[in-house]
Structures are given as C-alpha cells and as structure tokens.
Amino acid sequence: MTEPRPILFFDSGMGGLSVMAPTARLLPRAPLVYVADSAGYPYGTRSEAEIAARVPALLGRLAERYRPRLIVIACNTASTIALPHVRAALDLPIVGTVPAIKPAAELSETRVIGVLGTEATVRQPYVDDLAARFAGDCTVLRHGSAELVDLAEAALGGEAPDPDRLRAVLGGLFDQPGGDRLDVIVNACTHFPLVEAELAAAAPHPVRFVDGGPGIARRVAWLTRDQHWPADPGPGRAVFTARNARTDRLVPALARFGLSVVETL
Incomplete structure (x- = not known):
C-alpha cells in the first residue's frame, strides 16, 4: 500500500x-x-x-x-x-x-579549510569534534555571519547580493592567518548554498564549496x-x-x- x-x-x-x-x-x-x-x-x-x-x-x-x-x-x-x-x-x-567537514578535508589539497556558518554554529563543541575526527591534519578556519543568512534570503526573493558585502563576509576566513592557502569552504549554514555561485565569484582566489545537502x-x-x-x-x-x-x-x-x-x- x-x-x-x-x-x-x-x-x-x-x-x-x-x-x-x-x-x-x-x-x-x-x-x-x-x-x-x-x-x-x-x-x-x-x-x-x-x-x-x-x-x-x-x-x-x-x-x-x-x-x-x-x-x-x-x-x-x-x-x-x-x-x-x-x-x-x-x-x-x-x-x-552537520557541517560537511569530512568531505571538505578529503577534497583539500592545501590542508587549509574554512567553515562558514552562523555565529551559533561555528562556536559549537560539535564542530570541534568534527574537526578533530576528520580534519586533524588540516588548519580549520571558522567564521560566523548572520548577514550572509539575510543576503541569501533576499537573493531567493530576487534581490542580487552586493559583491562587496560578500567579499567582506569571506574576508572573515581569507584574512585569517593561513587564509591565503584556503582551498575548500564548508557551507555550514543551509542558507549559504543558495548564494554559492555569488560567493565563488567574490572569493579572492578559486575555492571549492561543499555542503551537506x-x-x-x-x-x-x-x-x-x-x-x-x-x-x-x-x-x-x-x-x-x-x-x-x-x-x-x-x-x-x-x-x-x-x-x-x-x-x-
């Protein structure tokens, strides 16, 4: 039946x-x-x-x-x-x-990955545990952005995100020590894949994005x-x-x- x-x-x-x-x-x-x-x-x-x-x-x-x-x-x-x-x-x-840290570590060639999420997500001990279990040989950079959630919602409603604002958000990762070697970013908020193409275009160098979807x-x-x-x-x-x-x-x-x-x- x-x-x-x-x-x-x-x-x-x-x-x-x-x-x-x-x-x-x-x-x-x-x-x-x-x-x-x-x-x-x-x-x-x-x-x-x-x-x-x-x-x-x-x-x-x-x-x-x-x-x-x-x-x-x-x-x-x-x-x-x-x-x-x-x-x-x-x-x-x-x-x-949960943040797709395991596949990000498997993809990374430079062994520097980023976790881009909300402030509440990136500070969780659960993320510490995932990084220790699956990315122990990687530098794991984190940045939380509430603004990017709003930008993604607005984009879904037809409002193109401002590239300068996207660059500023990504700067929270790329401007950290080791950020120049960052090659994979975990979209650790389900909103962020909605603007993945725009984020890729705003990144200072080519980078791959992964998410859990x-x-x-x-x-x-x-x-x-x-x-x-x-x-x-x-x-x-x-x-x-x-x-x-x-x-x-x-x-x-x-x-x-x-x-x-x-x-x-």
Whole structure:
C-alpha cells in the first residue's frame, strides 16, 4: 500500500531548501512539507538555551499536524544544538544537518579549510569534534555571519547580493592567518548554498564549496528505502510560523521548488 505521510523539512528560514531539493530529486514521489520558523528567524543570533527549548516544542506541534514519516532538521544551528532534545521528544526518525567537514578535508589539497556558518554554529563543541575526527591534519578556519543568512534570503526573493558585502563576509576566513592557502569552504549554514555561485565569484582566489545537502538526501533515501510512495504526491506544502512582508516576498521562490501550497502554523 502507498503511504501519503510526508517528509518534513525544518529550518528557521529558506536555507533548508538547499537540503530539500536534492532529496526531492532522489525521491520524486515523496510528499513534502517544508517549514520555516519565520517567527523565530534567524536562529544564528539566538542563544543555545532558546534554540534547545524552541525547536523540540515546535517540531512536536508539527508532527501532530502533518504526521511525517521522517523529519529533516535542515538547519546546522538547530541540529548542532537541539538534535538530541528532538530525538528524545519524538518517536520518529530525525535526520540532522552537520557541517560537511569530512568531505571538505578529503577534497583539500592545501590542508587549509574554512567553515562558514552562523555565529551559533561555528562556536559549537560539535564542530570541534568534527574537526578533530576528520580534519586533524588540516588548519580549520571558522567564521560566523548572520548577514550572509539575510543576503541569501533576499537573493531567493530576487534581490542580487552586493559583491562587496560578500567579499567582506569571506574576508572573515581569507584574512585569517593561513587564509591565503584556503582551498575548500564548508557551507555550514543551509542558507549559504543558495548564494554559492555569488560567493565563488567574490572569493579572492578559486575555492571549492561543499555542503551537506547531497549526503542528507542519500541518508533520507536509505532510511525510507523499504517504504512506499504515492503515485502522485500532490503539491508540496510550505508552512510559516508567522506571515509578514518578508515571507510573502518568498512565495514565488517556494513555488519554483514545488511548494505551491502555503500555510501558517
């Protein structure tokens, strides 16, 4: 029998679309629900205590309403802080998003890699652990930028990011000691792949970018490998926790990702 229960993707804003898109390509018949916690946006400047309390409670409400077969926390900040709390609270598979430090270290020839995320993500002990386990022979530079989250959201709404502002953000990595040898950057915020081409053009020398989206898509496909999908999944749903002028500007972009039904929690 086919099962209409969806996969639910969760982020503070639109960044999780960079995770949902490769999953949708692997599982084209999967019903999709995308949730942006617009009432809590952005997470990167919130305290760990706020995120650890907010995310499990909100995902509990969403699980009751949409009955997902699996939830993807498509947000590095929420995952590095709240993932254990969510897994303890909900009795269904939860897939988190963590910085792609391992593939970055595997790609790097100079052994200098950068981790570009939010301030909340780059300071987490989880990142220390990933760097120690998978990039022990690398210099790992970190920089957190809340501004780049806003630039990526604006870009999705049709506003091209200012190259000077992108160069200033990247300077947080390239201007550190060893930054002249940096050859791979981890997009450790799911928003940042949305402006990857613009970031590459603004970098002072050629650099490769990696993110966790494709790996998460493969993980979701494996976890649901024995499940049945409807012949027609129907339109994807986008859910905001609050509607405002900023979220309304993003509705056309959501439609481009196949999310043509827009709701408010």
